[in-house]
Amino acid sequence: MTDIGIGIIGGGYMGKAHSVAFSAVGAVFGTALRPRLEMIAALSPASAERYRKAFGFRRAAKDWAALVADPAVQAVVIASPPDTHLDITRAAAALGKPVFCEKPLGASVEDARAMTDVVEAAGVINMIGFNYIRTPASQFARRLVAEGAIGDVTWFRGEHTEDFYANPTAPASWRTSGDGNGTMGDLAPHMINAALALIGPINSVMAEIETVHSDRDGVSVTNDDQAQMMCRFSNGAMGHLFFSRIATGRKMGYIYEITGTKGAIRFNQEDQNALWLYKAEGPEAERGFRQILTGPAHPDYEPFCLGPGHGTGYQDQIIIEARDFLEAIDTGQSKWPTFRDGLAVSEIVAAARASQATGRWVSV
Amino acid sequence: MTDIGIGIIGGGYMGKAHSVAFSAVGAVFGTALRPRLEMIAALSPASAERYRKAFGFRRAAKDWAALVADPAVQAVVIASPPDTHLDITRAAAALGKPVFCEKPLGASVEDARAMTDVVEAAGVINMIGFNYIRTPASQFARRLVAEGAIGDVTWFRGEHTEDFYANPTAPASWRTSGDGNGTMGDLAPHMINAALALIGPINSVMAEIETVHSDRDGVSVTNDDQAQMMCRFSNGAMGHLFFSRIATGRKMGYIYEITGTKGAIRFNQEDQNALWLYKAEGPEAERGFRQILTGPAHPDYEPFCLGPGHGTGYQDQIIIEARDFLEAIDTGQSKWPTFRDGLAVSEIVAAARASQATGRWVSV
Amino acid sequence: MTDIGIGIIGGGYMGKAHSVAFSAVGAVFGTALRPRLEMIAALSPASAERYRKAFGFRRAAKDWAALVADPAVQAVVIASPPDTHLDITRAAAALGKPVFCEKPLGASVEDARAMTDVVEAAGVINMIGFNYIRTPASQFARRLVAEGAIGDVTWFRGEHTEDFYANPTAPASWRTSGDGNGTMGDLAPHMINAALALIGPINSVMAEIETVHSDRDGVSVTNDDQAQMMCRFSNGAMGHLFFSRIATGRKMGYIYEITGTKGAIRFNQEDQNALWLYKAEGPEAERGFRQILTGPAHPDYEPFCLGPGHGTGYQDQIIIEARDFLEAIDTGQSKWPTFRDGLAVSEIVAAARASQATGRWVSV
Amino acid sequence: MTDIGIGIIGGGYMGKAHSVAFSAVGAVFGTALRPRLEMIAALSPASAERYRKAFGFRRAAKDWAALVADPAVQAVVIASPPDTHLDITRAAAALGKPVFCEKPLGASVEDARAMTDVVEAAGVINMIGFNYIRTPASQFARRLVAEGAIGDVTWFRGEHTEDFYANPTAPASWRTSGDGNGTMGDLAPHMINAALALIGPINSVMAEIETVHSDRDGVSVTNDDQAQMMCRFSNGAMGHLFFSRIATGRKMGYIYEITGTKGAIRFNQEDQNALWLYKAEGPEAERGFRQILTGPAHPDYEPFCLGPGHGTGYQDQIIIEARDFLEAIDTGQSKWPTFRDGLAVSEIVAAARASQATGRWVSV
Ligand SMILES: NC(=O)C1=CN([C@@H]2O[C@H](COP(=O)(O)OP(=O)(O)OC[C@H]3O[C@@H](n4cnc5c(N)ncnc54)[C@H](O)[C@@H]3O)[C@@H](O)[C@H]2O)C=CC1
């Protein structure tokens, strides 16, 4: 058991989540590498110091560059806004340090490509933060589909819907401008990643992206409120994706439904400890979607609790991520999902924007 | 209280349903006009006689033309396959007899248009059989949306999914050929009607229609297994519709979700006695989708039962239809949905087919 | 196909339900005997005439005695208050006429016993109106338990809860006095019947019966608002039953949960078209309660609709009852549940009252 | 920010859970006191060393006495079997050290009383591990009831049901002997605690406790498989509690339903991020149980995640416990639930056993 110095950039929503995750991951998974909360950086030395104290880091950095350069920081976690992702990645890669980056991979598909190139060229361990796919339920769904439990997939429907901007009178903010902060930049990547992970590559898309409330308190909104796309997977399955930040009533609508020739799967992150499975077998009179409660029989559940149905939560997904990142560093092998997997998502987002611009199907 | 002689053409799935409905509607609703099950027609005099006996009609017709022409038949119900709808309508209209026609309006949009023209020219009472929209829950949903309970609608998602052809080894049949018998002809009309009724006119569509299992036991399948379309409503709302007869696990997936600026509605016909309503009001901590069980407080429930939550079923929808048809005849005023409403649906189906052919958005 | 003259006593909630049922049952089930709505009786000739017109009977009776005595009335349906059940039964039995009686069997266990004796002595067809157990879902549940699908039953929990008297300021009425009108008289019989039908005889009970709101608008309430009992089945299973008319939020809480050594069943009448089944078989990771939607594969569903998941409702249960009553008459064999089955329920109600009086377990 | 040395006794299910909790609690809640994982004890030095390494403690103790006595251990967490609780508590209290003890408080009500006396006499901070009541949902339920949101409570139903011993052929183990390990000792305390916390004191109980499978593989089972009790709360509400370890299909059935004169609440730990609330207000047609997804508007949610509906899990409950224990130590004020609250639960368990023995109601 060796320890490793972790540096986290950003102390907001995700900076905190990763701080907690690296605090807990050793005890949960008994990892070979034990993280040491070495350093945290934020927008100013003062805010970094505040986060340091709150989350229990040894030191606060004066800025992210100092953090990346610090020799005691042996792995870098990027939890700052999308437009900082590329520069930080470049700096870390130049020093050969492993990088974990929050989604989306960068502020644009170009950034994402550059980030992927740079980590691959440098040969550094890299990972992107698609946490929702890591619940025991969704990991199990991937396994079921891969093993053919529902036969050949004919249809996939996914959505990522929340309602934090549903109120038309909510004022504009940094979230209402910038491609990376709109629905396509902020929410879509999680579900696109899920679609790719569950079903496989997407060949082509036909999308609609729109700003429903274009004026908030007299300020123009310059990014999107909701978007949908029809898509075709390379295995032939038909698909549909929907994303919204104005989906009144939906709090964490990371929802998917997969239809196969022998069965079907349904999942809703709002009830993340249940996976619904239908199998077209046994007597007709006894068939139905069954609500499987996650437990030790499902991937990555047991380290959190020995009892089935006792449930894991949001924070536990980030702990699973931390485990994988540490294992990747320990073994010297990047683990899924890497920057390349993040790039694949960004390319679909870009194709959707192109489709929106032309009103036509676009190949990925 | 006067009675009226009803003639039903077809004694299959829907012929029986209408026979039961006209048997029960008087006692349920205490209608002014009391139906008399006068005559039934089918493919042959023998089968018509079989239905006559089973359902309790006075007489069996030797064919549909005899039924329409019979003076004791004062209103005609068409429950035979789509390609018979136009001819029967013509005959009934020529005699000035009220016509109730099962969906889809005809075998094609041209038939639908001709049927609409003929009944309107003749001035006969006419109605089309979109029964699902008549549940107390869906009637109440319409009222809620119309009254602005959920604010301005921003998103509509609808599907009509069943799995009767999900098994790829199920043999071909009459259902696997003919536009009217594919998913777009058979299932889509119900949900398109719901979309129009709940939200309003659709301006444009972008569709994909496909035959997933094109060969069944060596026989070519020539109509569609599933289809999806993005659509834009004239009130500006974005929408998506999906239809499938291969949706493994779905038995009666007439499902819709409506998002508005002040609330949201969810409905699934598989649990037809519940409507889910979210209202963005009251303390944040107490908000949530509420499961409203239908009862006497909802449209057309009380005649079936005085107790809330006791539930209505499929057959009751047809009884409500019968009530409306009788009232239309009695008052001399056609009631919604008329053939024109059926035509509106057929036009959207036609636009979807055009979109599929061109890979582009098509205006309706 | 012969017809049979039906006489219904009572034109309220259940009088209407049976009128509709006998109107529809022939077309639904193609019964050998076809009911003729011959005569209806109510509290006065005037009200009887009103019901006659509304429900479509040939004649109104001046009182129930006239109805029972009328030669064209060949079978009697009792849908009047509990305290009328015994006298009507006596009169019908004396004339050898089949009797269908709404629950509870009489106003007291003594009445119930007398009624059972009289029909059995006279050898007339008799049936009691426990309709809820007749849904396709509950019929299927009975079959599953009987066939051992869930192994040996170890636990049964049942409730019948509604909220029509939940509001403490709702005024007193005829419902708030008389044993037969309290929760134990009005609601308990349905669920006790279900317990007996699903699990088998009950040996002993330990009950609590209480009036929560003993004063309504200055008027004393003299019957019970809610009651619970622990019970022991003769097959050894432990059980619990709960009944309430003040269960705020519950509309039709006819709910049961059955645990066996190999599986479990859950049902809620508020979603009467779904039965939840768990089987302790197959891989642990794929186990879960499955939501079985009723369809043609389940008892008595297909005559109502060919499509699974399309759903039956409250009224359909009464139609199934009518079918069984007609078949019993046709074959000369009373069908379950007979008056004797109703008496078994009344005896458990009586045992519960005795337990409440003594604060001890009471054998049935 | 000061740190405090934590010593945990036991490295099994709960020993690990508390180890993780004390690792994460500082980062999650930014507690004033920061725990230091100082020492862990188990059955042998070898197993303690194994846990030390896995969970990240500084040192392993040779036995629990050494741990309690160690000066660097400033607070003791008891996560060993019930029969060890009393001795450890005595030792810790003698040294004036704060004690957190897992439920049940001791192996018997006598132990529980002795433990309570000893910590109160010594004036040491003490807390008992009823974690389930700490979910944001259940904390919110407590608040709703306390604030009168559902009016006066008339009915409470609670159960704690799991199925880990449902299979009759599962072999005997330490779990199948010893009162503390049967259903009444192991599962009942959680739900009894919930009943007391949600509704208030219980006056009297009438119970049934039984061993369903008394022989497992030729070995006698000497404790209980399932138990039920009717109870009366001192505020007058009627109640029922059920506990089972043989509830096939139930994984974490910590379920309660509370009925009040103005509303009702339902909760199931298997979907711990939802609370169901019914309010008897607003138009009848819009009433229904609403599914409230927990979020920052609910107690103790926000530190785990800023997004509503994103969900907390089992481990997070233990982190909340750790926060309260640390705060209690920091402020010098024990926090709910203390040993006295644990004793109250044990007294109800004892009353239930007395009721079972006599077949009568027993006052608590
Ligand atoms: N995986 C997930 O579930 C979620 C991922 N995210 C992603 O995480 C990233 C961060 O988002 P949030 O935590 O929500 O943002 P936030 O606004 O809560 O926090 C951002 C943090 O970054 C710091 N920061 C900003 N610019 C910086 C700079 N130049 N140098 C150093 N620190 C800087 C800020 O001080 C702040 O602490 C984004 O890429 C976002 O898309 C966000 C929320 C959920």
Ligand SMILES: NC(=O)C1=CN([C@@H]2O[C@H](COP(=O)(O)OP(=O)(O)OC[C@H]3O[C@@H](n4cnc5c(N)ncnc54)[C@H](O)[C@@H]3O)[C@@H](O)[C@H]2O)C=CC1
């Ligand atoms: N509203 C709804 O829920 C449903 C509507 N439908 C619609 O109802 C119509 C009938 O469909 P089903 O009842 O399912 O078909 P079916 O195959 O069960 O019955 C068709 C009936 O029409 C009779 N028929 C066929 N050709 C005839 C002719 N030339 N003259 C007289 N009778 C003829 C047949 O003898 C048969 O009795 C179709 O338009 C269908 O789309 C069907 C099922 C459900």
Ligand SMILES: NC(=O)C1=CN([C@@H]2O[C@H](COP(=O)(O)OP(=O)(O)OC[C@H]3O[C@@H](n4cnc5c(N)ncnc54)[C@H](O)[C@@H]3O)[C@@H](O)[C@H]2O)C=CC1
């Ligand atoms: N199976 C079920 O789901 C239900 C069963 N019931 C049972 O049905 C029976 C009737 O209850 P409801 O229909 O709710 O009552 P109701 O009050 O709605 O109707 C009672 C009817 O009986 C008539 N009536 C009363 N006394 C009479 C007399 N002496 N002679 C002739 N007619 C008389 C009244 O005029 C009225 O039409 C009761 O035994 C009740 O427990 C009631 C509701 C539901």
Ligand SMILES: NC(=O)C1=CN([C@@H]2O[C@H](COP(=O)(O)OP(=O)(O)OC[C@H]3O[C@@H](n4cnc5c(N)ncnc54)[C@H](O)[C@@H]3O)[C@@H](O)[C@H]2O)C=CC1
């Ligand atoms: N709050 C909750 O959700 C739960 C609470 N519990 C409670 O936690 C306590 C522990 O149960 P589990 O963790 O399930 O047991 P376990 O069998 O998983 O672990 C018990 C641990 O105690 C240690 N131990 C046993 N005797 C000891 C001794 N004399 N000295 C030092 N260490 C000793 C063992 O080495 C083992 O590490 C019990 O009181 C149990 O009722 C258990 C499970 C869940």
